[in-house]
Amino acid sequence: MRKFTVHRGVAAPLLRVNVDTDAIIPSREMKLVSKQGLGEGLFAGWRYTAPGGREPDSCFVLNRPEYSGASILLSGRNFGCGSSREHAVWALAEYGIRAIIAPSFGVIFQGNCERNGILPVVLDDSAVQAIAGEVEADPQGSEVEIDLEQQRVISPGGHTYSFDIAPSSRQMLLQGLDQIGSTLCRLEEIEAFEEGLRQRRPWLFEL
Template identity: 60%
Template structure:
């Protein structure tokens, strides 16, 4: 069973949130985290910007995700250093529950990027000029993970992603799943090591 639904390809409108240094407390304020699970967080996504006052659910019409065109957009356009601040994984969980499946930005905070990969959101590192051009075009875009390409109308933009992250996202794998792919080699090692160093293994009762 996959750790999350695979995301080999994402297609949809791209919501422009062209701000630099958006930290995880802005993505999901601590007051919105009331549990340890991955669900029940979408309502608190960008709560400090999305609503008119803390603790309310009165939408601010000026915030991008409150505009009907961008509601539940699967692609988010962002600025430099997206996801900085604390390492809270709830930020990615909130984005995923809301419907975001790809984020296009010039750079990501490393821990946030890793959390995206482990939870089914493609973190695409792309030049800010491309991000701004996509935002200005205001159209449906395709993020093709397998081809490592963004399609926006007649424009195509390649992006880089390491093979391990690509496999995890395309197949819905977590770190344990990746390790289990090497089970035959692990079993061979254990068998040889048990012969070489039997004293480190618990004795199995007959």
């Protein structure tokens, strides 16, 4: 997956609470056996005027020209609640979303983001609202910067907000590694342990 160190981009305010994974990608949009093509179904129930259709709803934030190319989402509490479908994160990633800033996340969704290269940033509601207010006047000229190394968000007006993230999740994102990739970084230690075990208990390896 892509490394996340410092990202600067257009931030789109989707300031709704309890945005669940079925809203992020409805089940009718999950017809593929791969991650490719899911971005088209992102927020399909809100983004298009009719179920299953592809006529854009001009009122939806991601369809508005001033938020074209948005790579950061600003949202309300409990973003990504509901089912554990990883397709929701895959759809966000394929669309181009690199980070989501919200007061809280669904626990499983948050972990899925971290394992797929999307940074979930937890800031209190007042901070999210303040950033959205700064962005609104000129979204294309008011980019938000997120620095994972320093664990801070810098608003268009220069206000800085610190955020917390688990050290293991931070390291995975900085290195661009999922859990398997992180484990394989310790391959030499794993192989040494296996060899030692083979010497101490050879009967375990008999076929």
